[in-house]
Amino acid sequence: MKEMLNIKNLSAGYPKKRIFEHFNVTDIDAGNIVALVGPNAAGKSTLLKSIASLINVQGEINLGNDNLVQLSQENRSKIVGYMPQHQKTDVELTVLEALITALKVSPLDHNDNSEQTKTKAFDVLEQMDLIDIALEPLSNLSGGQRQMASLAQAIVRKPQILLLDEPTSALDLNHQITVMKMIKEYASKGNIVIMVLHDLNLASRWADILVVLNNAKIYSSGKAFAVVTPTMLKEVYQVEARVENCSNGYLQIMVDA
Amino acid sequence: MKFLKSFCILFLLALSANAQQVIIKDVLGRTVTLKKPAKKVLLGEGRDLITLNILDPNPVNLIASWSADFKKGSEYADYKAAFPAIDKVPIVGTNAETFSVEKAIASKPEVAIFSIKGHGPGQTHKEIISALQSAGIPVIFIDFRTDPFKNTVPSMRILGKVLNKEKKANEFIAFYEFRKKRIADRIAKARPARPKVFIDMKAGTTENQFSTAGKGNLTPFISLAGAKNIGEDVIPAPLGQLNLEYILTADPKIYIATGVDSFRGKGVVLGKDIPATEARQSISKRVADPVLSELTAVKTGKVYGLWHLFYASPFNILAAEAVAKWSHPTLFKDVTPEASLKELNQKFLSVPMTGTYFISLK
Amino acid sequence: MSVTNQHIPVLKAKRKEVEQLYAKKLSRRWLVLIALGIACLLSFCLDISTGPSLLKFSDVLKALFTPDSVAKGTSIIIWKVRMPYAVMAVLVGMALSLAGAEMQTILNNPLASPFTLGVSAAASLGAGLAIILGIGIPFLSENWIVSGNAFIFAFGSVLLLQALAKWRGAGVDVLVLFGIALVFTFNALVALLHFIATPEALQQLVFWNMGSLARSNWDKVQVLSIVVAIIIPFSMLASWKMTALRLGEERAQSFGINVKRLRFFSMLRISFLSATAVSFVGTIGFIGLVGPHIAKMLIGEDHRYWFPASLLTGALVMSLASVASKLLVPGALVPVGVVTSLVGIPVFLYLIIRKGKK
Numbered sequence: 001m002k003e004m005l006n007i008k009n010l011s012a013g014y015p016k017k018r019i020f021e022h023f024n025v026t027d028i029d030a031g032n033i034v035a036l037v038g039p040n041a042a043g044k045s046t047l048l049k050s051i052a053s054l055i056n057v058q059g060e061i062n063l064g065n066d067n068l069v070q071l072s073q074e075n076r077s078k079i080v081g082y083m084p085q086h087q088k089t090d091v092e093l094t095v096l097e098a099l100i101t102a103l104k105v106s107p108l109d110h111n112d113n114s115e116q117t118k119t120k121a122f123d124v125l126e127q128m129d130l131i132d133i134a135l136e137p138l139s140n141l142s143g144g145q146r147q148m149a150s151l152a153q154a155i156v157r158k159p160q161i162l163l164l165d166e167p168t169s170a171l172d173l174n175h176q177i178t179v180m181k182m183i184k185e186y187a188s189k190g191n192i193v194i195m196v197l198h199d200l201n202l203a204s205r206w207a208d209i210l211v212v213l214n215n216a217k218i219y220s221s222g223k224a225f226a227v228v229t230p231t232m233l234k235e236v237y238q239v240e241a242r243v244e245n246c247s248n249g250y251l252q253i254m255v256d257a
Numbered sequence: 258m259k260f261l262k263s264f265c266i267l268f269l270l271a272l273s274a275n276a277q278q279v280i281i282k283d284v285l286g287r288t289v290t291l292k293k294p295a296k297k298v299l300l301g302e303g304r305d306l307i308t309l310n311i312l313d314p315n316p317v318n319l320i321a322s323w324s325a326d327f328k329k330g331s332e333y334a335d336y337k338a339a340f341p342a343i344d345k346v347p348i349v350g351t352n353a354e355t356f357s358v359e360k361a362i363a364s365k366p367e368v369a370i371f372s373i374k375g376h377g378p379g380q381t382h383k384e385i386i387s388a389l390q391s392a393g394i395p396v397i398f399i400d401f402r403t404d405p406f407k408n409t410v411p412s413m414r415i416l417g418k419v420l421n422k423e424k425k426a427n428e429f430i431a432f433y434e435f436r437k438k439r440i441a442d443r444i445a446k447a448r449p450a451r452p453k454v455f456i457d458m459k460a461g462t463t464e465n466q467f468s469t470a471g472k473g474n475l476t477p478f479i480s481l482a483g484a485k486n487i488g489e490d491v492i493p494a495p496l497g498q499l500n501l502e503y504i505l506t507a508d509p510k511i512y513i514a515t516g517v518d519s520f521r522g523k524g525v526v527l528g529k530d531i532p533a534t535e536a537r538q539s540i541s542k543r544v545a546d547p548v549l550s551e552l553t554a555v556k557t558g559k560v561y562g563l564w565h566l567f568y569a570s571p572f573n574i575l576a577a578e579a580v581a582k583w584s585h586p587t588l589f590k591d592v593t594p595e596a597s598l599k600e601l602n603q604k605f606l607s608v609p610m611t612g613t614y615f616i617s618l619k
Numbered sequence: 620m621s622v623t624n625q626h627i628p629v630l631k632a633k634r635k636e637v638e639q640l641y642a643k644k645l646s647r648r649w650l651v652l653i654a655l656g657i658a659c660l661l662s663f664c665l666d667i668s669t670g671p672s673l674l675k676f677s678d679v680l681k682a683l684f685t686p687d688s689v690a691k692g693t694s695i696i697i698w699k700v701r702m703p704y705a706v707m708a709v710l711v712g713m714a715l716s717l718a719g720a721e722m723q724t725i726l727n728n729p730l731a732s733p734f735t736l737g738v739s740a741a742a743s744l745g746a747g748l749a750i751i752l753g754i755g756i757p758f759l760s761e762n763w764i765v766s767g768n769a770f771i772f773a774f775g776s777v778l779l780l781q782a783l784a785k786w787r788g789a790g791v792d793v794l795v796l797f798g799i800a801l802v803f804t805f806n807a808l809v810a811l812l813h814f815i816a817t818p819e820a821l822q823q824l825v826f827w828n829m830g831s832l833a834r835s836n837w838d839k840v841q842v843l844s845i846v847v848a849i850i851i852p853f854s855m856l857a858s859w860k861m862t863a864l865r866l867g868e869e870r871a872q873s874f875g876i877n878v879k880r881l882r883f884f885s886m887l888r889i890s891f892l893s894a895t896a897v898s899f900v901g902t903i904g905f906i907g908l909v910g911p912h913i914a915k916m917l918i919g920e921d922h923r924y925w926f927p928a929s930l931l932t933g934a935l936v937m938s939l940a941s942v943a944s945k946l947l948v949p950g951a952l953v954p955v956g957v958v959t960s961l962v963g964i965p966v967f968l969y970l971i972i973r974k975g976k977k
Contacts, residue, residue, distance in 0.1 A: 054872050077875025084869045090729070091865050092920040096641060098866055101921075104859040105874045118641075122634055131630065134637050135644065137919070153866065157874075329817040352821065355814050376818035463823050464765075465833045467952070491671070491950030498826075498952035500945065501833065502700045505692060506672030519817050522753070548699050551692065565819075 003064030004029055005161065005192050010059035012050035019046045019216050028209065033187050034194040035207035039237055043216035044196040045085055048163050051194065052082040063161065074107050081159030085166050087150045091138040095130055095149045096121060098138060102153045109157065124156045128182065143170040151179065155186065162186065164195035168202065180206045204228050204251040212236060224251055281418055283398045284373060284408045285380060291368060291395060294421030299349065299366035299394065301377030303327030306336065308571055311429050312422040314607035315340060319420060322347040322364030324377045331518045331529045335608050353378045358388045368419055369396045374403050375569060402569040403495050406477035409433065409571050429605060436574045436597060437481065440581050443588055444483040451485040452510040452584050459565060460514035461524030461543040467499040475568055475576060482581035484511065501548055511583055512554035514540050515565040528564045529612045536562055536613045560618040572601065579615040648924045651917050655931035659709065662938040666705040669942055671950040672696055707835035708941040709934040710843045711903060714896040716910025716933020717854060718889040720926060723911055724861050725885045726791055732907035733893035736780055736798030738773045740805035742897040745772030746827050747812040751820045766898040773894030776801055777886055830901035830956020832941055839899045846895045850888050857881065858922035865920055903956045906933050936962060
């Protein structure tokens with residue numbers, strides 16, 4: 001299970017528009033959390049989708065000896081889970097039904113009996129403190145609740161690689177921390193989490209590796225201390241800012257302008 | 258004195274112009290004034306060419322332009338043989354939707370003759386009517402379809418006046434009224450029981466569809482003939498569809514199918530150049546329907562056929578004669594619609610109607 | 620997640636409670652399905668026992684179970700007239716409503732119905748060619764030419780749409796636009812047919828378009844029931860994946876679902892269901908839209924329940940419309956297509972208003 005993720009020579013994009021050419025991110029260890037950061041339109045979501053092979057990709061995404069690109073969609077879905085950035089708002093399914101559906105179409109879980117499925121679903125609901133809204137239709141939820149429910153749909157299938165597109169964008173401070181703690185715990189079981197984040201403080205605080213994307217290319221990558229620098233902020237974001245070391249040991253960005 | 262003389266001439270001229278003026282009340286009660294009788298008309302329904310043939314041996318000469326519906330029927334070939342010019346008559350459309358006001362005006366008719374409802378523009382097509390009127394083309398409505406029992410004679414009278422063929426029109430009206438009165442008098446005197454009649458219009462053209470006359474159209478002619486049309490009580494419009502179950506329950510004693518030559522291959526055929534054997538075959542096929550074959554009328558062999566276009570033609574009185582004879586054979590022993598048709602051909606139609614227009618299956 | 624120890628008992632109790640509520644909800648759904656089934660059965664009985672001949676209910680029952688014990692006319696009315704119409708109503712309602720439900724999901728559009736993408740417009744064109752020009756499939760008997768043509772065109776239109784979508788790699792929105800383009804094209808071609816039609820044939824086509832159960836007979840009932848019986852299991856097999864598609868196309872894909880394939884087979888099912896139904900009875904509007912919506916209000920969106928509920932609501936609405944069309948003008952034949960629209964519009968407006976309030 002303890003396999004490394006290596007992305008090599010990845011080219012991806014849409015039928016008429018290539019986004020990435022020969023893209024490489026290597027040596028992502030099991031248990032790591034990777035944060036993709038960068039300005040708007042840097043290609044963060046597209047990179048996430050190409051790792052999930054939701055768009056046309058060439059190249060290699062190797063987990064151990066398996067090239068995920070070569071796998072069938074079904075087999076890939078046993079390994080890779082994905083939470084899209086936007087959730088549909090007109091869905092009448094309840095939070096619980098959505099989780100049960102996610103399990104029932106999973107090649108790993110679809111043979112479960114209904115009791116097993118229900119247990120798996122309720123475990124995740126409990127873990128994410130969603131029991132209270134389990135029987136609410138998704139269309140009735142607030143944006144934050146819907147985001148939590150969406151995360152639950154990805155996590156319930158227990159993918160080895162969990163891809164999250166802005167999992168905290170609609171959450172209040174308390175829920176941001178709840179979600180991040182849960183993600184940390186999930187990764188610590190030997191899974192890899194790759195997520196798009198806008199909040200650099202949050203990324204610095206929780207991610208093991210930060211990848212800064214700019215114009216569909218990697219500007220820099222590595223530990224927060226190495227990556228989040230005033231120079232990067234100026235060059236990538238065009239923002240004058242200081243990066244301070246807080247007493248708790250984490251980075252804090254102070255914008256001057 | 259000179260002044261008085263010229264005044265007199267002017268007055269006489271004006272008088273003679275007035276003398277030519279035609280004032281008409283059409284079947285909708287609209288008053289229409291023509292400066293003089295028309296020589297060229299726009300025909301809203303092409304099939305009324307036969308109606309015009311009652312009034313004039315060369316009806317094609319009377320048409321400025323017309324609707325193309327008549328071109329699909331086989332009568333057209335006969336008219337074409339007699340009047341080759343018919344091919345050059347401008348066509349203004351095939352129905353109200355395709356009616357071209359521009360072509361109509363360009364054909365310079367002196368008057369437009371429309372049916373109040375039918376296959377050409379009708380009374381509801383206000384835009385067409387007002388466009389023609391503003392182009393100086395008065396519109397006159399006739400009717401052989403909605404309430405022909407009331408409107409056939411007035412319509413013929415109107416056409417006679419418009420075309421200055423009143424003599425011929427009156428002759429036809431006499432022919433018509435004589436037959437109408439003959440039936441009415443005998444029924445009134447004998448007061449026979451009224452057998453129930455189902456008139457299966459356009460029989461067999463669409464599976465399980467039973468078009469029939471309701472209030473209006475041929476129903477009053479069936480009543481005149483001393484019979485009871487089962488569609489009368491349930492269909493509020495002149496024409497409509499009957500529920501099959503209702504037909505079974507009403508269980509008519511007389512079954513009449515209507516058809517025309519264009520239904521060949523689909524349903525019942527009668528009319529122009531149709532041999533009696535073919536007409537009989539088509540009707541037999543229709544009444545072999547698993548449900549219709551259960552009707553008393555079919556079981557007892559009281560199965561007949563009529564030319565479909567009697568439902569929109571001044572010859573409707575011939576249909577009444579046929580129904581009268583079929584319903585009360587002894588009472589109308591001496592009346593034969595075939596003889597009336599013969600008289601019609603001799604007295605009125607330069608292009609005779611030949612073929613099977615009435616038939617008994619037995 | 621920071622679940623401190625003292626919270627655990629509270630949470631366990633809560634979980635238990637929600638689990639019970641969920642179980643209750645599931646059994647309520649079964650109850651709704653059973654109730655709908657009973658309502659369909661009652662409506663079917665009502666359909667069989669109403670008609671212009673005002674047969675006594677006891678005679679109806681006798682004709683049903685001991686056809687020899689009643690007058691021949693009565694048994695003909697029941698078995699050859701009312702029965703095929705009533706069964707056809709139920710089957711057509713099922714077929715169009717299920718097709719509508721599938722369509723709403725794969726197009727991600729609550730306003731979609733089998734007619735959105737031109738199925739009925741294509742069927743009209745096929746029927747029109749047969750009625751007006753006499754163009755039809757060779758060797759087909761007279762009674763089947765119009766239906767045969769309508770089916771070929773309706774089915775072909777869906778395949779054409781698939782091909783267009785595949786060729787351009789188009790998404791759902793483009794698919795809908797293609798469909799709308801097809802609707803207008805077919806309508807224009809039908810209008811062109813109107814121009815060259817004889818008046819009698821034109822009336823026939825207009826009537827065909829209104830939709831009528833009167834075109835039913837046992838052969839057609841048989842064909843449609845086979846189609847419906849074959850398609851339903853496939854729809855049910857796809858129900859989990861279809862539910863997943865409701866969560867979003869990307870999400871479904873990430874679940875390992877081949878969405879293009881799912882959509883293609885759903886389209887295939889839709890075209891079989893709607894093309895067969897429409898080719899037999901003509902254009903019957905709103906069932907495909909209203910049936911699934913009523914079902915959704917009653918039972919939610921879990922397709923395992925929503926599909927069967929749509930089948931039943933479609934059958935129920937159609938069966939009631941059939942009764943209404945008989946009662947509206949007794950003895951005359953009011954095209955059932957007209958009645959379904961009249962029944963459908965108030966329900967539809969109610970849905971819109973309800974949605975607006977929300």
